[in-house]
Amino acid sequence: MAKNKSKSKSSAATASQGSGLNKLLLVLGLLTALLSSVIYFVEQNLNQFYIFDLKHLDDLSKRAIAKHGEDTRSVVQYIVTELNEKVPEHINLKEEWVFNNAGGAMGAMYIIHASVTEYLIIFGTAIGTEGHTGRHTADDYFHILSGTQLAYVPGEYEPEVYPAGSIHHLRRGDVKQYKMPEGCFALEYARGWIPPMLFFGFADGLSSTLDFPTLWDTTRITGREMINNLIKGKLPTAWLSVHLKNVGTGLERLWRDDCGQTVNSDRVKLKEGITMEVALEKAVVNWDTN
CATH class of the missing domain: 2.60.120.10 (Jelly Rolls)
Known part of the structure; x- marks a missing residue:
């Protein structure tokens, strides 16, 4: 009887691990598809993002x-x-x-x-x-x-x-x-x-x-400026939220649950009235001060 219970627990643990791995692979696949779509879009529309002549x-x-x-x-x-x-x-x-x-x-x-x-x-x-x-x-x-x-x-x-x-x-x-x-x-x-x-x-x-101190300074400054320019419209957040639909309902559902559903021009409304710009600006401040 004890042996049967042990086998049952082992089977349940194995099934749970397999389910977790499948979910991880699914998320990684969806993220890869999202990244690929972003890269493809930017590659095909680079001229739209240039601000210098x-x-x-x-x-x-x-x-x-x-x-x-x-x-x-x-x-x-x-x-x-x-x-x-x-x-x-x-x-x-x-x-x-x-x-x-x-x-x-x-x-x-x-x-x-x-x-x-x-x-x-x-x-x-x-x-x-x-x-x-x-x-x-x-x-x-x-x-x-x-x-x-x-x-x-x-x-x-x-x-x-x-x-x-x-x-x-x-x-x-x-x-x-x-x-x-x-x-x-x-x-x-x-x-x-x-x-x-x-x-x-x-x-x-x-x-x-x-x-490494120079590498950190380079990373900090480059990251800060890239994020700042994303916030200021070089790759609008609304475009990103809309194009999540192209990578499947699974990742789209995660986006809705975590970030809200309202898209207004180049702004994405988050929970509790926080905008995407505000959230990213806070991230930039923390990045630069750390």
């Missing part, structure tokens, strides 16, 4: 150089000031410089803007560097503000030379060796699918320099 950035860089010459600090301030006048809600005015190690090269960067589809930074060094550009899922435009950048591709016998005022366009999927022989700073603008580029940006820190 290529011609304006080129003109702005040249005007800043013409006005301030070799005073690179003033050149950067001129650029950031005008960008803040044009799209104030999307510009980071905190000049938070952090080291950046990527592809064997080392310099420093100031993140002006970071989002899912674009980033705009000042990148450079006062003493020179050299490395691998990386092969990216976005077009990368280096607007050279001071100094000279060199680039090389296999099969060529002469370097590409980019002096101050020029643009080095690294096309999506391409790769080059690049060098800043001496001091050189650039306004670097990437447009495309940004999140996969972060792996390249973190690889050296995780495998070589092991500079």
Whole structure:
């Protein structure tokens, strides 16, 4: 009799574990489908999410150089000031410089803007560097503000030379060796699918320099700016809630139970009158203070 009870309990435990695993696999499958749909949508509609104009950035860089010459600090301030006048809600005015190690090269960067589809930074060094550009899922435009950048591709016998005022366009999927022989700073603008580029940006820190304080600062600033720009409409929360329907009723039901059901333009109403923007803003504050 005791043996039968033991077998019964064992069977019940096994069934419970199997049920839990099935639920986990179902949720993971639904989340994968959601992520895939988001990636596909963004990929097919990237132009809708760009807030910076290529011609304006080129003109702005040249005007800043013409006005301030070799005073690179003033050149950067001129650029950031005008960008803040044009799209104030999307510009980071905190000049938070952090080291950046990527592809064997080392310099420093100031993140002006970071989002899912674009980033705009000042990148450079006062003493020179050299490395691998990386092969990216976005077009990368280096607007050279001071100094000279060199680039090389296999099969060529002469370097590409980019002096101050020029643009080095690294096309999506391409790769080059690049060098800043001496001091050189650039306004670097990437447009495309940004999140996969972060792996390249973190690889050296995780495998070589092991500079974890710098990695944390980079993660904190990038995450804060990306979340801020999500809140401010670069990927509206209402769009996300509506498109949950495409991944099945299971995840949609979880969304309704946890977050409420009312969608008003670019706002999602949560329980107890809390909006999605308020919830995300609180998360950003906690992220930045921690």
